[in-house]
Amino acid sequence: MSVTLTFLGAAREVTGSCILVQTARNRFLVDCGMFQGGGESDRKNARRMPVPPASIDFVLSTHAHIDHSGLLPKLVRDGFRGPIHCTSATADLLGVMLPDAGHIQEKEAEWQTRKRERGGKREVPPLYTEADAMAVLPALHSVPYGESIAPGPGVSAAFLDAGHILGSAIVTVTVADEGREKKLVFSGDLGHRGLPIVRDPAAVPRADALVIESTYGNRIHKGMEDTVEEFVRAVDDTLRRKKGNVVIPSFAVGRAQDILYLLTDLTRKGRLSGITLYIDSPLAAEATRITMRHPECYDEETRDLFAWRDAHPDALEVVLVRNMEESRALNSLRGGAILMAGSGMCEAGRIKHHLKHNLWRKECSVIIVGFQAQGTLGRKIVDGAKRVRVFGEEIAVAADVYTIGGLSAHADRDDLLAWAGRFQAPPGNVFVAHGEESVSLEFAGTLNEKLGWRAQVPSPGQPLVVQ
Structure with a gap:
């Protein structure tokens, strides 16, 4: 044969x-x-x-x-x-x-x-x-x-x-x-x-x-307990002490839903509070709706957490950004926001606009939560580039960069x-x-x-x- x-x-x-x-x-x-x-x-x-x-x-x-x-x-x-x-x-x-x-x-x-x-x-x-x-x-x-x-x-x-x-x-x-x-x-x-x-x-x-x-x-990825601690530190330090924004390049399918899960779980446990998450991706929003339609794929912990979320809808503010006008309006936010957008490797999409407006600000943070292939903008940021080109413009990398492999x-x-x-x-x-x-x-x-x-x-x- x-x-x-x-x-x-x-x-x-x-x-x-x-x-x-x-x-x-x-x-x-x-x-x-x-x-x-x-x-x-x-x-x-x-x-x-x-x-x-x-x-x-x-x-x-x-x-x-x-x-x-x-x-x-x-x-x-x-x-x-x-x-x-x-x-x-x-x-x-x-x-x-x-x-x-x-x-x-x-x-x-x-x-x-x-x-x-x-x-x-x-x-x-x-x-x-x-x-x-x-x-x-x-x-x-x-x-x-x-x-x-x-x-x-x-x-x-x-x-x-x-x-x-x-x-x-x-x-x-x-x-x-x-x-x-x-x-x-x-x-x-x-x-x-x-x-x-x-x-x-x-x-x-x-x-x-x-x-x-x-x-x-x-x-080897960092253990989940250490990963969560690093994520909490990155978010809390940026939003509370430095008064900047947290920018998270995220794949619309998988990472976006995992970040929403993690923020919800941390809110339920009292580790974070008063969080506003902007999901600046119609695709990620639709993927999240699709996720809700497929409970046959969930593990038991997820079923419990989603039930808590349904019972406490105001505990975490989630803003779904639907059009380019709403997305552009986020450029004026100076602090207090978690901005999650695609693409996950920073090669296209709305994340490039958020990097352009936040990457050069030392009070902001960028949290990398997924694999960055060679040659991508995300990989250059992870590898410690001091300057990167975004939309043809040279942008300084002054924000704190966290690479959290445990969320991969x-x-x-x-x-x-x-x-x-x-x-x-x-x-x-x-x-x-x-x-x-x-x-x-x-x-x-x-x-x-x-x-x-x-x-x-x-x-x-x-x-x-x-x-």
């Missing part, structure tokens, strides 16, 4: 997750994500698929984050006509995230075109449009956690809880041919144990081939090892993906040292035969 995996993205890098799987009777993708992080990423996003999109039978989508789903509109526009299988919560999130991504692509193209026209150059077409994104939605097929489907001849698949964001999944695929079977397991992005709202990642007993992420495969939705090294250690036997093939090259290589060595696994780090575009 021949099964080949080709990593079209997230191989020796973090973003652009997309794996082409080819068997004797099927050709399908696991994820179809966008590359993020600047000029080279734009080139990768624009390149053609190595096989005709029309020849792809189906897609299995692990979760809704754009680095795993953001090229689905381009795939459909270029000829893909098959189904896209995902969990119900992922389908709901994609219904708002992909059109939003298409809108952003159009706006970015308009801005680039205006710049080029002044130099007598040709217009820049968008990578895809909002209409292209809307065309994806009829192809979405919802699958409950744990239910087996048959997306193609000789193929069965199931989605297990990955504990990363609402609806995130570990995808298991069984390929049968001529009386033989191979089981493929794709971790997607695994969640940090104890993460708010979602459950911890489900165990998988066996695999002939395992693709495992390695975003934080070389580091990604598993750290110990989380990954704990999940891997629950396999009943070593997988026959182990491929380490979704990590910066040095991190993936180090984590592959860790799997060998700690578990005795023979893990390899695939190169982009390299076909690998599952033995």
